[in-house]
Amino acid sequence: MEAPPVTMMPVTGGTINMMEYLLQGSVLDHSLESLIHRLRGLCDNMEPETFLDHEMVFLLKGQQASPFVLRARRSMDRGGAPWHLRYLGQPEMGDKNRHALVRNCVDIATSENLTDFLMEMGFRMDHEFVAKGHLFRKGIMKIMVYKIFRILVPGNTDSTEALSLSYLVELSVVAPAGQDMVSDDMRNFAEQLKPLVHLEKIDPKRLM
């Protein structure tokens, strides 16, 4: 059964459906410095923030064809920070006027026994990676520039290898459902990064 698009569903149950608006691109390693300088100029004035995160993706295969995916992320360089559990729905396609990828998003902060809990629930870890990079903010927009590292020995985050010679650049906004003007602001911001990085909405299903 096709679920109706989340943006049309009313607010029920006391929680507002949050949507993640996403634009992605990449930049080669040698152009990273110029991109960082440009972002420092364009974004809100704050200390440059770097992060080192370990993300694990858990799947629950049920009777339905498509498994249920949850993403658990923990910070490797900030001790004591809570784990972050995230659910991302299917991207809503079809609206050509919308300039960003839109998908339902639920974010939860959890304690450290998240993986045990998920395993007990029946989830199985599908893949994991380490993300290392920089974080910028502009208003409600969040810009992440990070490199993805493949973990060679499962569970051992020290033995990592970079996946490619590029950094992934993501421009994302988490906003309540129905605010499509957000995607216009995102597109305007993306224009300012234009010759260095092309941020665009990339449909992951096309890359399967």
Place this chain on the structure above:
Amino acid sequence: MQREEKQLEASLDALLSQVADLKNSLGSFIYKLENEYDRLTWPSVLDSFALLSGQLNTLNKVLKHEKTPLFRNQVIIPLVLSPDRDEDLMRQTEGRVPVFSHEVVPDHLRTKPDPEVEEQEKQLTTDAARIGADVAQKQIQSLNKMCSNLLEKISKEERESESGGLRPNKQTFNPADTNALVAAVAFGKGLSNWRPSGSSGPGQPGQPGAGTILAGASGLQQVQMAGAPSQQQPMLSGVQMAQAGQTGKMPSGIKTNIKSASMHPYQR
């Protein structure tokens, strides 16, 4: 007559303002050269020169304007010469000419160039006449050719340096890398734990009929041990415990138990 007078006045005003601008910029340039000569940079000097040349250009344009009457046809005759101070004149000339006397008038109302300048001009005209028309033409042509060559060289250099700067900038991102990274983040393509969807096949034998719950469990166990990394172990014990718990609790509803066991959610 009146129209001409009005035109004359208007053009005189325009000329006055232009000349005043020129004087100001000259003055500031001289000040700059005299007082800031140790800090002066070539671009700044170039700027001043450009300003002066621009102003001279506009002055020329004003003079060539069709509405300007020929000043050549106007004659200025001093009517009264007096050695007394003239306040009006002082005001109008910003204090430079206090007296309209016979010392001042020849300098200010002069129409002929200086004698030295006149000499030089005469010299130049005799030289030019001496060379002869063809030689003069050839000289003009060679000058034009050299100028155009120089201009071409400069513009070519400019164009090349621009495009040379553009080329490395174009490769700041690689679309193939973008796709690979997005696929990795979206569903783990290229990361070591990614398994293709064909591995759901081995899960099929785990569907037992009635009374073969344990057999089914062991079958499942075999399947899991075959292909799984070490993380699956804690989950495995959980599967076994859950199934044992189910069979222990409700012996009467064996069928329903078997059903739930056969279609258990841990199946691959």
